[in-house]
Amino acid sequence: MDSHGQYEQRVVWALVGSDIGPLLLAATSDGLVNVVFHATDTVRDRALARLAARLGTEPVEAPGSPLLAEAIRQLRAYLAGERHAFELPLDWSLISGFNRQVLRELVRAVPYGTVVGYGDLAGRVGQPGAAQAVGAAMGANPLPVVVPCHRVVESDGGIGGFGGGLETKRKLLALEGVLPEPLF
Secondary structure, rough: OOHHHHHHHEEEEEEEEOOOOOEEEEEEEOOOEEEEOOOOOHHHHHHHHHHHHHHOOOOOEOOHHHHHHHHHHHHHHHHHHOOOOOOOEEEEOOHHHHHHHHHHHHHHHHHOOOEEEEEHHEEEEEOOOOOHHHHHHOOOOEEEEOEEEHHOOOOOOOOOOOOOOHHHHHHHHHHHHOOOOOOO
């Protein structure tokens, strides 16, 4: 951190245990940049290497950094059913173009306890035929849970896919009251 420029690029991370498994949270000075599901040692190491390559700096473990501490607090409150919206600065630098447009619309227009179809979301960003591209955008979401891709479902009532696994998607939708609690 010998120059201001290097400080701007600093990437901090922390691991959080949760009902949906261990999560890796990473942030830059601009905001939360990545949430990674199932953050076992192998997954964590791969995610940190990917972040280092994409952001040009080695991530530093710093669970006490103010932004990460607040993100962890809000995430725990959400998973406990006590918070319905995240109020965190987000760093969108890991995603761009159509994918970023779709994810920003998702955050803006699909609140807690509601779902939207892939095709409906495509229509909301002016691309009504792009349901599959919306699915790809959800799969590329670097900020799952905080950017609620679990709220995007198939128009026929199917749950759709989910990077964190369908069991995790069901748990999040059940938490929000959209689905009945999973039986197991």
